[in-house]
Amino acid sequence: MDAPTTMSGENGIPNGGWFMPRASSSVPPDGTRETPGAPATAPSAPSAPGAPSAAETPSAAPRVPGQRPARPSEQGSPDARVVRRTMAEIGSVADKVTSYFYALLFVRHPELRPLFPPAMDTQRDRLLKALLTAAEHIDNTPVLVEYLQNLGRGHRKYGTRPEHYPAVGECLIGALSKYASQWNAETEAAWVRTYTTISQVMIDAAAADELRAPAWWHAEVVAHEARTSDIAVITVRPDQPYAFRAGQYASMETPWWPRVWRHYSFAAAPRPDGLLVFHVKAVPAGWVSNALVHRARPGDVVRLGPPAGSMTVDHTTDSGLLCVGGGTGIAPIKALVEDVAEHGRRRTVEVFYGARTDHDLYDIDTMLRLQQHHPWLSVRAFIDQQAHVTLPDAVREFGPWNGFDAYLSGPPGMIRSGVDVLRHVGIAPARIRHDSVEELVVIGA
CATH class of the missing domain: 1.10.490.10 (Globins)
Known part of the structure; x- marks a missing residue:
């Protein structure tokens, strides 16, 4: 089983699930839905997207003082x-x-x-x-x-x-x-x-x-760069336009393991040439990650699922961005930095790049080059084995972070501790963005 990793690694966001489509989506003239093999009565689970539940309505009875x-x-x-x-x-x-x-x-x-x-x-x-x-x-x-x-x-x-x-x-x-x-x-x-x-x-x-997108895209590997013995930067060319936003991720299937999909973050903002970049770390017993890192070569064709994830930048505000990336979690952070730069608005962006060893700071040179080109960007690297403080502690030390939107990408443990630290220093939960910890738990081989 794969070890916990980041959104740009084999983190096993639910991609198989248990819900296999069941009924026709046709709607009779009277507006009710008929489902073969199931009663037509409306369930008391969500009856319609956006409708308030019983627990959310103002009529819910208040708890009596002293009541359990x-x-x-x-x-x-x-x-x-x-x-x-x-x-x-x-x-x-x-x-x-x-x-x-x-x-x-x-x-x-x-x-x-x-x-x-x-x-x-x-x-x-x-x-x-x-x-x-x-x-x-x-x-x-x-x-x-x-x-x-x-x-x-x-x-x-x-x-x-x-x-x-x-x-x-x-x-x-x-x-x-x-x-x-x-x-x-x-x-x-x-x-x-x-x-x-x-x-x-x-x-x-x-x-x-x-009605708006294919079920999957075929994508040819056009570049495969080994950054370390277990990390590769892979660039692919989709066979048709692929629209996504920086900070999102996509599921990927290799020709060597049919029907086995893993999720990886985009490591670059959308590009004019349509190429997509991913950072992949091979993890023990990781079927897809090991195939991509050690077996894939230019000319190979993979399949991509649709983009997903909401860890994106709100470009209607000028709030500063506090970005924390651990290991290959730096991939979506790099994409977010490029996204801010392309929008041309001067926003303070503070990046904390953490790794277990200096070997794992595989993309530090790229981040430092971005810092040289953009005066509004600051990049700080922390290595667990050399630092006297943890990455979350370092974030706390360099505050305050009032007025910043926070972005976290990395192993589940780092996400949990990072969220706790950011809330403790006063960042509202609504301004802390990351893909759910449940989705970051590895489930695949």
């Missing part, structure tokens, strides 16, 4: 409480639930097996992560819908279709009912309603995305 606060499983809509209760019940046997789910799916619907990667160990982890994420945000409509829409769009590259959803729903219910001790008709109805809504959001997102 409700546990998470007791909060939210009735269906949300049921879903969270089920997830709490299966917590100790989650691995058995996911294994049983895939066993059911492949026995009952063997035609779906080719849609999944050869090794299913990481796929089982994705199922549990997706379930936990959905349960956590089931009454937070904006967050849940955004998460599901990203999954729906991302699943297009696997060849998933709306008609696959009934099979997945059937087997998911079968696995949950086998291991949840309090399963009954009410529980099953709540899960069917919830699954119906979840799958419909994904179907609609995939259908909308199909």
